[in-house]
Amino acid sequence: MKKFKESFTRFALYIGIVATLMGGIAQASIDIYPFSNEVDERRFQSLTRELRCPKCQNQNIADSDAPLAKDLRDYTYSMILDGRSDGEIIGFMVERYGDFVTYNPPVKPVTWLLWFGPGGMLAVILGYL
Numbered sequence: 001m002k003k004f005k006e007s008f009t010r011f012a013l014y015i016g017i018v019a020t021l022m023g024g025i026a027q028a029s030i031d032i033y034p035f036s037n038e039v040d041e042r043r044f045q046s047l048t049r050e051l052r053c054p055k056c057q058n059q060n061i062a063d064s065d066a067p068l069a070k071d072l073r074d075y076t077y078s079m080i081l082d083g084r085s086d087g088e089i090i091g092f093m094v095e096r097y098g099d100f101v102t103y104n105p106p107v108k109p110v111t112w113l114l115w116f117g118p119g120g121m122l123a124v125i126l127g128y129l
Contacts, residue, residue, distance in 0.1 A: 031070065033077045040080050047076050047089055054097045 035041040048062035053069040061069040061076075072093065079089045090102065099105040107115050 031073060033073070035080075043086060044077060044080055047080075047086060048073055050103065051076070051090070051093055052101050052103055054101055060103075 033041075033044060035044065045062065049060050051061050051072060053059050053061050053064040053066055053072070055066045055068045056064045059069075061072045075092070076089055079092065084092075093101045099111065105111045105114065
């Protein structure tokens with residue numbers, strides 16, 4: 001019986017150590033942004049889905065786990081609380097990170113290839129055929 005108690009104690013100790021180590025791995029980072037009304041909360045969700053993470057490239061800042069995306073979510077949250085409009089928030093992000101931060105960049109000489117390149121290529125191919 002004494003040997004059983006020692007084995008059980010040792011087993012319980014190992015399980016406790018493993019559970020403690022696994023608990024640290026299983027923790028997830030969840031950002032909570034409390035809003036006083038639903039309109040601001042919906043604006044926040046819309047903006048974070050509309051803005052692209054500059055580091056992740058094809059992921060919006062709502063879905064990205066990159067530290068830069070978290071910073072952009074924090075900026076967006078604070079600007080909404082400050083009462084800034086969606087245009088002002090997007091303008092701030094574009095000024096700081098360039099047109100790439102939006103999924104729909106404006107039509108201007110720098111982005112003409114992006115906007116008209118596929119249609120132009122299609123026209124050239126169809127003209128060749």
